[in-house]
Amino acid sequence: MPHEAAPILVVANPVAGNFNYRHLMRLAERLDRLGLKSDIWLTRYPGELADIAAELSPSVRTLVVGGGDGSINEAITGIIRRGGDGPALSILPFGTANVLAHELGLPFSPEKLAERIAAGRTTPLYLGTVGERPFSLMVSAGFDADIVHAVDAPFKRRWGKIAYGWRGLTLALAGTGRDVTVTADGETIRCRIAVVTTARFYGGPLAITRHTRATKPGLRLVTLADDRPATLLRAATALALGRLDRLATVQDRAVTEVRFSGEGIRMQIDGDRLETTDAPVRAGPIIEVIA
Structure with missing residues (x-):
């Protein structure tokens, strides 16, 4: 870390699907005009963002993540590792789906995001955990997880959301899904897709549930009993x-x-x-995010 760390640290993932260096510069320039000093770092390897967040200087009061939901998960993991007195989290969306940015209603414009940061308004973000690992959106098993495993990084960078649609189509037609057994508060449910979510949105600005959002406490379990192609098409619609x-x-x-x-x-x-893993999925800690 620099000896005199700026109060705002922007850490970006240069291999994120929509990484844009000019957006980083525009954010820094607008922050500077608003009288706020910032530093910009680029990550060099997977997992580094968690280490950076865990080891931040106490003078860093806002951590801006330039990346997608996976990068945000890394940052949150590091913030939780600190214990208490972590920085507020903000997001410059560079990912494929940018679900948390949509969930929080954050602007995608660097200049408007800088103004949100300058305003300093924060809101609690209610996390979940699977075992000891935190998540800000969801953890799931079944068909949608099969799609995530089928999309490698180069394919995702090249095709973005289309990569998930294509892999989903090929998996649906192949009919290789498996039963998921869910034990929820002592009750057993058998299904083909099971999603435990802290958030309202899924896959972008798409509402998977109307009964919660990431800024409110509580978990929802959403299950789909059938993953035949016709059912999946109805569910997607x-x-x-x-x-x-x-x-x-x-x-x-x-x-x-x-x-x-x-x-x-x-x-x-x-x-x-x-x-x-069969580790329990539960409500987790709370961190502050720029709203």
């Missing part, structure tokens, strides 16, 4: 229209503790691959 809970194959409930199991199932966390 309903998700786009904000009507997912109207499908007979969908259940949406409040939960306090969830575990996933099932032969050969895959899992994902905040849009990134997660090694399959």
Whole structure:
């Protein structure tokens, strides 16, 4: 860290899907005009953002993450590792879906984001945990996690959201999905997709549930009982229209503790691959984010 760290540190992931160096410069220039000093760092390897966030100088009061939801997850992991008195988190969206930025209603303009940072208004972000690992959006098992595992980084950088759509289509037609067994507060549910979410949005500005948001406490479990192509098409259409809970194959409930199991199932966390685990999914700590 620099000896005299600026109060605002911008850390960007240069391999994020929509990384834009000019946006970093525009953010820094606008902050400077508003009388706020900032430093800009670029990450060099996966996981570095967590280390940076954990080891920040106490003089850094705002950490701006230039990246996608996976980069944000890294930063949150580091902030939680600090214990208390962490910086407020802000987001310059460079990712593919940018779900948390949509969830918080953050501007995608660097200049407008700088003005939000200067205003200094924060709101609590209610995290979840799977085992000891925090998440800001969701952890899931089943078909959607299969898609995440099927999309590698070069393919995602080249095609963006289309990469997920294409892999989803090929997996749906292949019919290789597996049953997911969910234990939710002592009740057993069998389904093909199970999502534990702290947030209202999923996959972008698409409402997976109407009953929570990331700035409110509580977890929701959303399950889809069937992953046949016709059902998935109906679910995708309903998700786009904000009507997912109207499908007979969908259940949406409040939960306090969830575990996933099932032969050969895959899992994902905040849009990134997660090694399959039967660790409990629970409500987690709270951090402050720029609103």
